[in-house]
Amino acid sequence: MSLDNSTVAKIARLARIRVGADEQPHLASELNHVLGWIEQLSEVDTKGVEPMTSVAPMTQRLRPDQVALENDRDAVLANAPESVAGFYVVPKVVE
Amino acid sequence: MSAVDLTLAEALDRLAKKDISAVELTEAHLEQMAQHRSLNAYLVETPERALNEARASDERRAKGAAKPLDGIPLGIKDLFCTKGVETTAGSKILEGFVPTYESTVTANLWRDGAVMLGKLNMDEFAMGSSNMTSAYGPVENPWRRPGSNAKLVPGGSSGGSASAVAARMALGATGTDTGGSIRQPAAFCGIVGIKPTYGRCSRWGTIAFASSLDQAGPFARTVKDTAILLRSMSGFDPKDSTSVDMPVPDWAKDCVGNVKGMRIGIPRQYRMDGMPAEIDRVWTQGAQWLRDAGAEIVEIDLPHTKYALPTYYVVAPAECSSNLARYDGVRYGLRAEGASLTELYENSRAEGFGAEVKRRIMIGTYVLSAGYYDAYYLKAQQVRALIARDFTLAFEKCDAILTPTAPSSAFAMGEKMDDPIAMYLNDVFTVPASLAGLPGISVPAGLSDDGLPLGLQILGKPFDESGVFRVAQAIEDAAKFDAKPALLKVA
Numbered sequence: 279m280s281l282d283n284s285t286v287a288k289i290a291r292l293a294r295i296r297v298g299a300d301e302q303p304h305l306a307s308e309l310n311h312v313l314g315w316i317e318q319l320s321e322v323d324t325k326g327v328e329p330m331t332s333v334a335p336m337t338q339r340l341r342p343d344q345v346a347l348e349n350d351r352d353a354v355l356a357n358a359p360e361s362v363a364g365f366y367v368v369p370k371v372v373e
Numbered sequence: 374m375s376a377v378d379l380t381l382a383e384a385l386d387r388l389a390k391k392d393i394s395a396v397e398l399t400e401a402h403l404e405q406m407a408q409h410r411s412l413n414a415y416l417v418e419t420p421e422r423a424l425n426e427a428r429a430s431d432e433r434r435a436k437g438a439a440k441p442l443d444g445i446p447l448g449i450k451d452l453f454c455t456k457g458v459e460t461t462a463g464s465k466i467l468e469g470f471v472p473t474y475e476s477t478v479t480a481n482l483w484r485d486g487a488v489m490l491g492k493l494n495m496d497e498f499a500m501g502s503s504n505m506t507s508a509y510g511p512v513e514n515p516w517r518r519p520g521s522n523a524k525l526v527p528g529g530s531s532g533g534s535a536s537a538v539a540a541r542m543a544l545g546a547t548g549t550d551t552g553g554s555i556r557q558p559a560a561f562c563g564i565v566g567i568k569p570t571y572g573r574c575s576r577w578g579t580i581a582f583a584s585s586l587d588q589a590g591p592f593a594r595t596v597k598d599t600a601i602l603l604r605s606m607s608g609f610d611p612k613d614s615t616s617v618d619m620p621v622p623d624w625a626k627d628c629v630g631n632v633k634g635m636r637i638g639i640p641r642q643y644r645m646d647g648m649p650a651e652i653d654r655v656w657t658q659g660a661q662w663l664r665d666a667g668a669e670i671v672e673i674d675l676p677h678t679k680y681a682l683p684t685y686y687v688v689a690p691a692e693c694s695s696n697l698a699r700y701d702g703v704r705y706g707l708r709a710e711g712a713s714l715t716e717l718y719e720n721s722r723a724e725g726f727g728a729e730v731k732r733r734i735m736i737g738t739y740v741l742s743a744g745y746y747d748a749y750y751l752k753a754q755q756v757r758a759l760i761a762r763d764f765t766l767a768f769e770k771c772d773a774i775l776t777p778t779a780p781s782s783a784f785a786m787g788e789k790m791d792d793p794i795a796m797y798l799n800d801v802f803t804v805p806a807s808l809a810g811l812p813g814i815s816v817p818a819g820l821s822d823d824g825l826p827l828g829l830q831i832l833g834k835p836f837d838e839s840g841v842f843r844v845a846q847a848i849e850d851a852a853k854f855d856a857k858p859a860l861l862k863v864a
Contacts, residue, residue, distance in 0.1 A: 281739075293694060293738040294701075294715070295731055296723035305735070308793065312736060315794055316683045316749065322756050329754035330761060333571045333585055333810035334617065334835060341611060353473040357705035366703050368714050 281306050376401035377541035381598035388444050395444025399427040402446045406542045412513045414537040418491040426488040443486030448543035450534050451492040453479045454578040462580045463495040463507040466706045466725025476578025477610045478589045485605040494533030497727045499582045502799035504532025506729045514783050515540040515858035519824045525783040528558030535562040538592045545593040545602050551586045553803025556815040560778035560828025563817045566592045567599045570836045571810030572617035575610030583692035596845045600624035627839040630846035633667035638771030642678035652777045655819045659829045662851035673767040677760045681805040687753035694737025761809040768834050773844045776802050778828035782821040806832045814845045817854040
């Protein structure tokens with residue numbers, strides 16, 4: 279198994295991180311190095327082992343169906359890089 | 374003796390006796406911070422707020438209404454959201470982010486009367502073991518090798534917290550531990566740090582890295598001081614779905630060092646090939662101290678130990694790739710323009726995240742992507758279950774486990790930077806317990822051949838912090854660790 283530049287480009291796209299073509303070979307070699315090391319997990323016999331889904335054995339609690347936090351628009355928008363009239367601003371997405 | 378050299382327990386005692394005021398205690402720490410800014414431990418200092426809180430604390434005490442931590446000046450890792458105070462997680466992508474809410478852990482500390490000195494530097498998004506990945510520059514360890522001027526790392530990711538406490542720039546500090554980020558820096562800086570059982574401290578308002586592993590905990594200079602702090606930090610929080618609804622004991626009462634009759638496990642698999650002799654020496658010494666104190670030492674097996682790090686480096690990146698998806702350049706943080714929304718996302722994240730964070734997001738994205746999920750993520754969660762089972766079986770034979778905290782003493786800045794895996798190996802002894810959610814503490818136990826602190830780690834059964842504190846106190850009593858960082862000798 280070896281990651282090539284086109285796989286790196288695909289992962290970068292999925293992760294929404296711009297990766298220039300010039301950075302791909304270096305990243306491919308780094309990721310291959312780490313993934314190759316992770317590969318040793320295939321030695322472990324895990325037949326019939328339930329994957330861990332919860333660190334501590336606990337059941338999910340239910341909470342009363344009540345509003346606990348009022349929607350505070352100004353607080354939510356306080357850190358937005360750009361907002362107008364109570365909305366976030368993004369580049370045009372619909373023509 | 375200066376006020377900054379007091380332990381937290383001593384400071385509480387003096388405050389109660391009115392031998393010192395909260396304002397005096399806070400001023401002494403602010404002065405120490407100003408003197409040692411070159412360590413780069415604090416990202417933000419909040420002196421005005423600290424003095425206001427200290428004055429309010431003195432007023433409460435005068436009225437006889439003092440709270441458990443009243444007047445104790447603390448530093449806060451920059452992963453905890455603090456209302457009205459910039460919180461960056463050590464990342465450029467959150468530069469200028471000022472939370473409009475307070476994390477539960479810090480809110481608990483303020484409820485109990487603690488005073489905030491400022492926000493502490495850390496590896497970006499808590500990803501690192503040296504504090505070298507911070508977007509705001511590395512933190513320096515106050516320790517140096519005798520006769521050497523080489524600057525050493527404080528460990529990570531809670532490097533600012535450990536450095537600040539070791540340099541007497543706070544009586545205690547908060548940290549977070551995902552794979553060793555409290556315990557390893559505590560060992561590197563010659564102080565105490567505990568990661569409690571997963572679920573003890575609420576994760577609400579703590580910036581997420583890997584949610585099934587992240588757990589907050591305190592740093593201080595004595596075992597008892599961490600016990601006092603952890604009590605205030607812990608407790609049930611309905612806002613965190615994995616917060617555990619259990620009573621919080623008064624752990625300071627467990628810090629008596631009585632280990633008579635306790636069975637202490639020594640895991641065979643932690644005796645690694647090529648382990649430095651000094652690490653083995655301090656470990657063997659630790660076991661002997663506990664034996665002398667009346668404990669029984671038993672060999673135990675944790676057969677899947679060698680798979681813990683690769684398991685961690687599937688699970689943690691997978692969770693981080695999901696958690697860090699929220700940094701989109703739209704709702705908060707850094708925004709880099711783009712012609713389309715997708716370009717805006719891609720540019721903002723490329724500019725805002727550092728190299729290690731990008732690497733982990735991409736590994737996580739890959740192991741969760743279609744066709745690879747079963748081979749990597751599911752497999753890792755199965756091995757993780759086996760690692761947790763190893764501990765369950767081991768705890769049938771022992772009450773607590775003793776190991777070294779880290780495979781070396783603090784290294785110099787710039788070392789281990791070329792190979793990510795060399796850096797990951799720092800956490801070889803701490804990661805297994807993180808995967809199993811167990812409580813673990815690091816206690817300074819001695820000096821390396823080149824005069825740097827070495828820590829011993831004590832692991833306990835889930836929710837048995839009491840047992841962990843008991844053993845830790847016995848180690849502290851026997852080690853009588855009183856060496857001081859180079860920085861304090863000069864001063």
